[in-house]
Amino acid sequence: MSARTLNRVMSFGISDLALEFVLGYVDDPRDREAVSLVCKKWYQIDALSRKHVTIAICYSTSPGRLRRRFPNLESLQLKGKPRAAMFNLIPEDWGGYVGPWIREIAEAFNCLKSLHLRRMIVKDEDIRVLVKARGHMLESLKLDKCSGLSTDGLLLVARSCRCLRILSLEESSISGNDAKWIHELAVNNSVLETLNFYMTELRVAPEDLELLAKNCRSLVSLKISECDISYLISFFLIATKLEEFGGGSFNDQVGDLDKYMKIQFPPKLCCVGLIFMGKNEMEILFPFAAALKKLDLQYTFLSTEDHCQLIQRCPNLEVLEVRDVIGDRGLEVVAQTCKKLRRLRIERGDDDQGLEDEQGCVSQAGLSSLAQGCLELEYLAVYVSDITNAALECLGTYSKNLCDFRLVLLDREQRITDLPLDNGVRALLKGCAKIRRFALYLRPGGLSDVGLGYIGQYSNNVRWILMGNIGESDRGLLRFSQGCPRLQKLELRSCCFTERALAMAALRLPSLRYLWVQGYVASPFGNDLLLMARAFWNIEFIPPKHDVNETEDRRGNIESQAQILAYYSLAGKRVDCPDSVIPLHPA
Amino acid sequence: MARGDTMVEHDFFQIEKLKAASFRAADGKSAARSRIQSVVSRINPQLLRSVIAPGATEMPPEKAALLLSSSSQPPHPVTILNPSIRSVAEISNETAPLTIFYNGSMAVFDLPRDKAETIMKLVETANDGSSSDQRKGGIRLPEELDGGKIQELPPMARRKSLQRFIAKRKQRLTVAGPYAKEKAVPKR
Numbered sequence: 001m002s003a004r005t006l007n008r009v010m011s012f013g014i015s016d017l018a019l020e021f022v023l024g025y026v027d028d029p030r031d032r033e034a035v036s037l038v039c040k041k042w043y044q045i046d047a048l049s050r051k052h053v054t055i056a057i058c059y060s061t062s063p064g065r066l067r068r069r070f071p072n073l074e075s076l077q078l079k080g081k082p083r084a085a086m087f088n089l090i091p092e093d094w095g096g097y098v099g100p101w102i103r104e105i106a107e108a109f110n111c112l113k114s115l116h117l118r119r120m121i122v123k124d125e126d127i128r129v130l131v132k133a134r135g136h137m138l139e140s141l142k143l144d145k146c147s148g149l150s151t152d153g154l155l156l157v158a159r160s161c162r163c164l165r166i167l168s169l170e171e172s173s174i175s176g177n178d179a180k181w182i183h184e185l186a187v188n189n190s191v192l193e194t195l196n197f198y199m200t201e202l203r204v205a206p207e208d209l210e211l212l213a214k215n216c217r218s219l220v221s222l223k224i225s226e227c228d229i230s231y232l233i234s235f236f237l238i239a240t241k242l243e244e245f246g247g248g249s250f251n252d253q254v255g256d257l258d259k260y261m262k263i264q265f266p267p268k269l270c271c272v273g274l275i276f277m278g279k280n281e282m283e284i285l286f287p288f289a290a291a292l293k294k295l296d297l298q299y300t301f302l303s304t305e306d307h308c309q310l311i312q313r314c315p316n317l318e319v320l321e322v323r324d325v326i327g328d329r330g331l332e333v334v335a336q337t338c339k340k341l342r343r344l345r346i347e348r349g350d351d352d353q354g355l356e357d358e359q360g361c362v363s364q365a366g367l368s369s370l371a372q373g374c375l376e377l378e379y380l381a382v383y384v385s386d387i388t389n390a391a392l393e394c395l396g397t398y399s400k401n402l403c404d405f406r407l408v409l410l411d412r413e414q415r416i417t418d419l420p421l422d423n424g425v426r427a428l429l430k431g432c433a434k435i436r437r438f439a440l441y442l443r444p445g446g447l448s449d450v451g452l453g454y455i456g457q458y459s460n461n462v463r464w465i466l467m468g469n470i471g472e473s474d475r476g477l478l479r480f481s482q483g484c485p486r487l488q489k490l491e492l493r494s495c496c497f498t499e500r501a502l503a504m505a506a507l508r509l510p511s512l513r514y515l516w517v518q519g520y521v522a523s524p525f526g527n528d529l530l531l532m533a534r535a536f537w538n539i540e541f542i543p544p545k546h547d548v549n550e551t552e553d554r555r556g557n558i559e560s561q562a563q564i565l566a567y568y569s570l571a572g573k574r575v576d577c578p579d580s581v582i583p584l585h586p587a
Numbered sequence: 588m589a590r591g592d593t594m595v596e597h598d599f600f601q602i603e604k605l606k607a608a609s610f611r612a613a614d615g616k617s618a619a620r621s622r623i624q625s626v627v628s629r630i631n632p633q634l635l636r637s638v639i640a641p642g643a644t645e646m647p648p649e650k651a652a653l654l655l656s657s658s659s660q661p662p663h664p665v666t667i668l669n670p671s672i673r674s675v676a677e678i679s680n681e682t683a684p685l686t687i688f689y690n691g692s693m694a695v696f697d698l699p700r701d702k703a704e705t706i707m708k709l710v711e712t713a714n715d716g717s718s719s720d721q722r723k724g725g726i727r728l729p730e731e732l733d734g735g736k737i738q739e740l741p742p743m744a745r746r747k748s749l750q751r752f753i754a755k756r757k758q759r760l761t762v763a764g765p766y767a768k769e770k771a772v773p774k775r
Contacts, residue, residue: 087744171748199748275752276759299752323749348745350753411743441743468743494741519741561741 020045029054048072055079056489057514058096058120059538062571063104072111075140080120082516082565083466083491086145089518089563091542093578096120098146106133114140114166122146127153135160142168151176151202158184168196170223179203186211191218198223198247198273206231213239223247226275230259236266244271246296250281260284273321275299279306289313296321298347304359308333318342323349324383324410327359331366335373342401343379344370348410364391364417371398381406381439388417392424396431405432406439406466409446416443422451429458436461441468441493449476456483468493474501481505487512494519499528506532506566513568519561529564529584538573539584540565 014022023045026032029052036046052075055061066073080096098120105112106129115130115138122143131138138161143149151174157167158181167185179202185192186208195212197204202225209232213219219239223246232248243266250260253276260281265288272285273296282302285292292314297307298321307322307330317338322330324346334341346362363386370377371394378401387409395402405428409416418424425447429435438459440447447455447470456479459465463486471477477497481504488511492502498521506515523529529539542563573583685703745753 084744086746088747088750089744199751276756298749301756347749348743350756408743 016041016045020049023049027051051075052114053077057082057567058098058101059571059574060513060567060569063101065570067104067108071108073109074111075114075116076105076109076112077116077118078120079118083119084493084516084518084563085119091578091580092147094542094581095574095576095578097576098122098126102126102130106130109134113137116140116142116144117146118142118144120146121148122153123148124150124153124156127156131156131160137163139163140166142166142170143172144168145171147173149174151178151181154181155184157181159188162188163191164189165191165218166194167192168194169200169202170196171199172197174200174202177203179205179208182208182212186215190215192216193218194221195219196221196223196246197225200225206235209235210238213242217241220244221271223273228252229263229274233263236264240266241268242266243268244294245269246271246273248274250274250276250278253278253280257281270294271319272296273299276301279303282306282310285310286313290315292317294319297326298323298345303357304329305357312337314338316340319344321345321347323347323360324362324385325349325357325360327357327361328363328366328369329359331362332369335369338374340376341374342376344374344377344382345379346382348383348408351412361385361412364388367391368394371395375399376401378402379404383408383410385410385412386417387421387424389421389424389427390418392421393427393431396424396427396429399432401434402432403434404437405435406437408439408441408468409443411443416446419445420448420451421446422448422454425451426454426458429455434461435459437464438462439466440470441466443469444496446470448472449479452476453479453483456480459484459487462487464489464491466491466493467495469495471495471497474498477501477505478508481508484509485511489514491516492520493517496521499523499526500531502564503528503531507534515564515566517564520564522562526584532566533584536568536570538567538569540574540577541582541584542580543582 019042023035023042026035032046032050036043047069048071050070050073053066053070053073054077055066056079058078058080066076078098078101080098081090081094084090085094096119098117105115112134120143127149135157141157141161141164146169149172154169154174154176155178157164161167182204185195192212193216204224204227206227209222209224213235218241220241221244222239222242223244225247226249227247228251229248230252236242236245245265252259257280261284263284265284269288270291271294272292273294274281274285276299277297278301282300289310290313293316295311295314295317297310302310302325304325304327307326311317311320311330311333315337317334318340320334320338320341320343322345326334326346334344349360362382362384364384367382367384367387368391370380371391375398377399380395380399380402381404384407387407395405419442421442425440429438438455440455449472452471453476455465455467462484465484465487471480474497477495478501487509490509490512492515495517497505500523502515502517502520506512526541529541533539542565544562574581577583685706
């Protein structure tokens, strides 16, 4: 058969042009991956027409390789530091420098309109290079939990990127006390739809926000740093299209409260998260509580009862984020009221119980109510003080839409009602077949080796797992590693496994491409780690450090444990490791 | 540093254990030594928080250091306490830093002498046939130490954003009050 005929046979008789059109409708990255594996022709068409790529760890490939394969990329997401960086566990200078990528983008990616950098180091100079080459066409720039830049860099963006629709700097560490960049943004841009500098320390002047609202009539989402809400009265009157507002602050909670009551929120506002909001101020939400779809109460001063009072007015809530001060009682209200709830995050409150509501604990009672009441739940992340197998079984029975489940057992209570959780975890994983992301952080005795084996056995769809303080011995880990056919990313903390077992598990898990471990049984000279050495597998060792500032513990105890990070890479060994990171090579 | 620092060492290469084993029959003193030659399983600095007085002040006339290390044979990493050096310990209520190295981590505690002794006793008793405890991944503390919450493990890390919020809230609670100064208003 001639090559041309073979080609047509492989393409089902479809011409190349038609194929390109068809593949233009195929967006899902998994579908695209499948397409690229069919034959060389399909690989080429996919490569030239791929619009978006997410690189889960920036050292797994190189900017040059990306350019050679996907030269017409319109949107790129890059992730740098390991996830543990969000918990202060990774040295600041670990890596994730965006410089080499920006240089490649500036030179070669002529179609790039959208850039999302997560947990990377971005310097002002990088911004300068980026906006010089791509500023005129950049529509979306997200610097998500990044560090290294200053307000000077933001000024460059504000002046050069007139097409920017989305600018997000959420939780980034940005130095500089200058608020000029917001003014420049307001003056130079008229198409901005989303501006987000939530959870930053950036200064903001209310009049610049008003100017922004006047000039950018499409502004639908604004999330800012701390700025007393009463200064935004004019802003809210001007930004009539606003649907989402986050940040702000309530600085005067003992004086004149009327000034907060005077605020008139925009008519379409349905996503709200106000920092330091207290019981007295939450009434300003009541007039439109029934329209609320997203509510972030993680940074408020509300008690358990306050949560109940507020949430019972929100029957249309789809996304709710709270601390565990919500308590079982609050979860009962959620279960009865929020029938459309899709995402629920219950974060860990202050350990100092004097500051949090006494009722502020979540346990099996709250979880069971929640499971039975909110059948649409897709994402559940919860810090509990107590738990039972029955509660997990309940979730397995009712929460059929669950895709992302994370449970952390706090160490507040000495005795937990029902451990180990082997049967509950099994029931949960069996019942919730759609789960793709799974985290379980317990305490010794929380999950036996048998339970760990269950996780392996029933995690058919799971791509990411985080486990802490689970299992009893290496046997458990090895049993676990016989399952989890699709597990790509594994994070382990504070476990009792030896280096040898970790290495064997890493070799055995068929889809594993990323492993992070902190807290394990080390071999005397670390050589068991090299049992998992293989081609294209980068291993990094971060030895324990002694830096008081870097730990959460403020009682003067200096403490830090060694970490192992391993990942597949086509880019070879890293060349930019700091002293605190040791790349391991087999001898 | 001037007044007779006391170093207590655990011999993680088991040199003392081997020596003591050969002298066990002959030497009465080494009976004490062999009693103390115990294997320490998962004793973790965090385990000891419950015994540490919160108000302990730093005044080190003597230093005590326990070197614990784990080997590649779980769950019995070996440590040896050499009692001969320990004999210098004075009876005093002053606190001294106790440094514990374990499994790649280091923790420093300021303890009065009697608590340090208790901890060292705990190290000895921890593995007397307590394999079932090890299966549960913990060490049963002697009664007198079993007070309050037991934190046996490395502290659970908290998200940065929440950490900042909790710190700010504490700040506001101390600063705020009916007589607190008015906060500066930005220019309009």
